[in-house]
Amino acid sequence: MSKGQITGLISPMLERIRLRNIAKYVNGKKVLDVGCGRCSLKKYLGNAEYFGLERDKEIDVPDKGRIFYHDVEADDLNDIGKYDAIVLCEIIEHFQDPKQVVLKLKKHLNENGTIIISTSIPFRYKIHKYTSMIGLTSKEASHEHKSLLGRDDIYKLATEAGLKVKSYSREELWTKQIAVLGE
Numbered sequence: 001m002s003k004g005q006i007t008g009l010i011s012p013m014l015e016r017i018r019l020r021n022i023a024k025y026v027n028g029k030k031v032l033d034v035g036c037g038r039c040s041l042k043k044y045l046g047n048a049e050y051f052g053l054e055r056d057k058e059i060d061v062p063d064k065g066r067i068f069y070h071d072v073e074a075d076d077l078n079d080i081g082k083y084d085a086i087v088l089c090e091i092i093e094h095f096q097d098p099k100q101v102v103l104k105l106k107k108h109l110n111e112n113g114t115i116i117i118s119t120s121i122p123f124r125y126k127i128h129k130y131t132s133m134i135g136l137t138s139k140e141a142s143h144e145h146k147s148l149l150g151r152d153d154i155y156k157l158a159t160e161a162g163l164k165v166k167s168y169s170r171e172e173l174w175t176k177q178i179a180v181l182g183e
Helices: 011-023 040-044 098-106 122-133 139-143 151-160
Strands: 030-034 049-054 067-069 083-089 109-120 164-171 176-182
Touching: 011 040, 011 083, 011 109, 011 164, 011 176, 030 040, 040 049, 083 098, 098 109, 098 151, 151 164, 151 176
Parallel strands: 030 049, 030 083, 049 067, 083 109
Antiparallel strands: 109 176, 164 176
């Protein structure tokens, strides 16, 4: 089984920091974690009803959470239901067309629901590329980045998807950004 992309020397520590930061922005009782990997976000969400959406069926999910196996870009998502919060934690940069993904997921929001996006600022990707070369961070994740979004890109993405940025913050020494999108 695969451990997903948490394979670098410091990647597990960075993941814990990131998940704690994201959990602060998750509201509602029913949560969908897109690109959930090993369902690590679940333990930071308290009593929320947690669901994962994952493309890779080979990832070892220790908790055997409730997971839908779909490719969010290519597959029909009619069977996944509706959520109070949809989290895209360090996954939006892996999509060829982030706007289409957000539009597709928007259909699965409950009234007053939010889409929470966590991604690095573009400069951090350069740092990640070099730290992955020496094994500090995940090589797999570094090679799969397709869409590097800055603050203005996230605001534009929200507008084009018919959403507003309800909250925007920088975390992890200002190198990570978390945006909460809603109507």
